Amino acid sequence: MMTFTKDPNAVLDYAIDWSKWLAGDQIDESEWAVNPTGLTASDEANTPTQATVWLSGGSVGASYTVTNRITTQAGRTDERSFIVQVQDR
Numbered sequence: 001m002m003t004f005t006k007d008p009n010a011v012l013d014y015a016i017d018w019s020k021w022l023a024g025d026q027i028d029e030s031e032w033a034v035n036p037t038g039l040t041a042s043d044e045a046n047t048p049t050q051a052t053v054w055l056s057g058g059s060v061g062a063s064y065t066v067t068n069r070i071t072t073q074a075g076r077t078d079e080r081s082f083i084v085q086v087q088d089r
Contacts, residue, residue: 002082007089011042011056016068016080019049027051029071039064039084046070058086 006012018027026048032041039058046052051068058064064086069079 004082004084005087005089006055006058006084008058008060008086010089011054013052013054014066014082014084015050015052016082017050018070018080021078022049022072025072025074025076027070028073031069033067033069035065035067036062038062039066039086041066055084058084060086060088062086 004014027046030044030046030051032044032053034041040056041053042056043054051070064084065081066084067079067081069077071077
């Protein structure tokens with residue numbers, strides 16, 4: 001699982017490229033979840049092959065699991081997660 005470091009005052013975009021897994025299919029729906037609470041998903045977007053979320057906030061020293069769950073036009077579903085560690089930078 002990928003790990004990223006983020007400052008608590010930063011507002012940054014994080015993306016997952018699904019193109020290899022999709023194998024010609026396209027993203028129909030994309031949902032993001034952040035656990036535990038404290039890191040805020042402020043905006044979401046997707047293209048046919050990539051899902052993006054903008055994250056803000058978070059508590060210094062905390063780690064958050066960010067999960068993207070997609071449904072494709074063909075009806076397949078899958079999810080990918082990454083970790084965001086919040087540190088003063």
